[in-house]
Amino acid sequence: MTTPSGTRPPAVLTAYDCWRLLPTEEVARVAWSGPDGTAIVPVNYTVTHQSLWFRTQPYSALGRQVHGGRVAVEVDHVDHVDKSAWSVVAIGTAQVVDGDEVPDSVLQMRVWVPGPRSLVVRVDPVEVTGRRLWGRADANR
Amino acid sequence: MTTPSGTRPPAVLTAYDCWRLLPTEEVARVAWSGPDGTAIVPVNYTVTHQSLWFRTQPYSALGRQVHGGRVAVEVDHVDHVDKSAWSVVAIGTAQVVDGDEVPDSVLQMRVWVPGPRSLVVRVDPVEVTGRRLWGRADANR
Numbered sequence: 421m422t423t424p425s426g427t428r429p430p431a432v433l434t435a436y437d438c439w440r441l442l443p444t445e446e447v448a449r450v451a452w453s454g455p456d457g458t459a460i461v462p463v464n465y466t467v468t469h470q471s472l473w474f475r476t477q478p479y480s481a482l483g484r485q486v487h488g489g490r491v492a493v494e495v496d497h498v499d500h501v502d503k504s505a506w507s508v509v510a511i512g513t514a515q516v517v518d519g520d521e522v523p524d525s526v527l528q529m530r531v532w533v534p535g536p537r538s539l540v541v542r543v544d545p546v547e548v549t550g551r552r553l554w555g556r557a558d559a560n561r
Numbered sequence: 562m563t564t565p566s567g568t569r570p571p572a573v574l575t576a577y578d579c580w581r582l583l584p585t586e587e588v589a590r591v592a593w594s595g596p597d598g599t600a601i602v603p604v605n606y607t608v609t610h611q612s613l614w615f616r617t618q619p620y621s622a623l624g625r626q627v628h629g630g631r632v633a634v635e636v637d638h639v640d641h642v643d644k645s646a647w648s649v650v651a652i653g654t655a656q657v658v659d660g661d662e663v664p665d666s667v668l669q670m671r672v673w674v675p676g677p678r679s680l681v682v683r684v685d686p687v688e689v690t691g692r693r694l695w696g697r698a699d700a701n702r
Contacts, residue, residue: 428675429674429675429676430674446639446641447637447639447646449590449592449601449635449637451590451592451599451600451601451633452599453594453598453599457594457631457633457652458592458593458594458599458631458632458633458652459592459633460590460592460601460633460635460650461635461648461650462635462637462646462648490598490599491599492592492598492599492600492601494590494601494602494603496588496590496603498587498588500587503671503673504673505588505603505673507602507603509601509602511598511599530644532644532645532646532694532696533570533571533694534569534570535570553673553674555673
């Protein structure tokens with residue numbers, strides 16, 4: 421079986437590093453336990469007040485199923501040339517937030533999907549973990 | 562609330578397109594329902610015989626929890642310049658596969674994390690869905 425020749429193990433990221441990295445990306449993957457089992461969908465997101473925020477349509481699976489439930493939000497950055505990467509996973513409860521309580525930065529966040537995204541969801545992480553792979557020097561090429 | 566100015570909705574990908582796109586990436590996110598709730602982790606993967614394959618450590622959370630369970634595997638490609646993207650989600654049951662039944666392409670697949678990854682997992686999707694966002698011409702910039 422082919423295994424990588426490098427020996428440097430992935431680095432476990434500190435919470436500080438996770439929170440430093442989270443705002444640097446624009447796409448997260450939200451996973452949750454839906455009525456048909458585990459579901460996952462990519463979303464644009466933003467980080468404000470130590471929470472993750474995203475917007476969706478009220479009638480989407482995410483919009484209908486996520487309120488009050490535990491979600492896992494994954495953000496990563498992959499360098500296909502160096503074979504380096506980092507990944508951060510935030511675990512928390514998703515809450516639909518009413519208009520008056522939505523920060524301006526969330527109202528103004530860029531959403532790549534055209535059309536209204538009127539449902540605003542906030543995830544307050546109770547656990548944030550991450551790791552980093554070191555890339556070229558250690559990767560099997 | 563700021564909403565994108567474009568009107569072209571995301572395209573729903575056909576199964577053919579999903580299977581055409583899946584082999585073009587190297588990193589997938591596997592989500593499953595673990596003892597503590599929904600979990601998610603990025604993995605290297607390969608596509609062989611209309612199945613998704615990845616390798617992990619037997620004592621990782623993924624390795625310990627995933628066998629026989631329903632998983633959601635997400636693969637995407639994000640163009641940060643154009644704000645275009647596609648995403649494919651495959652739903653299926655994960656099966657740990659014994660050595661003799663593992664195709665050579667899986668044994669030889671590139672795994673970015675150094676160290677042995679002796680547990681081979683196959684996911685036979687029962688549902689494959691995807692969508693494409695069109696990017697610059699339609700995105701809110």
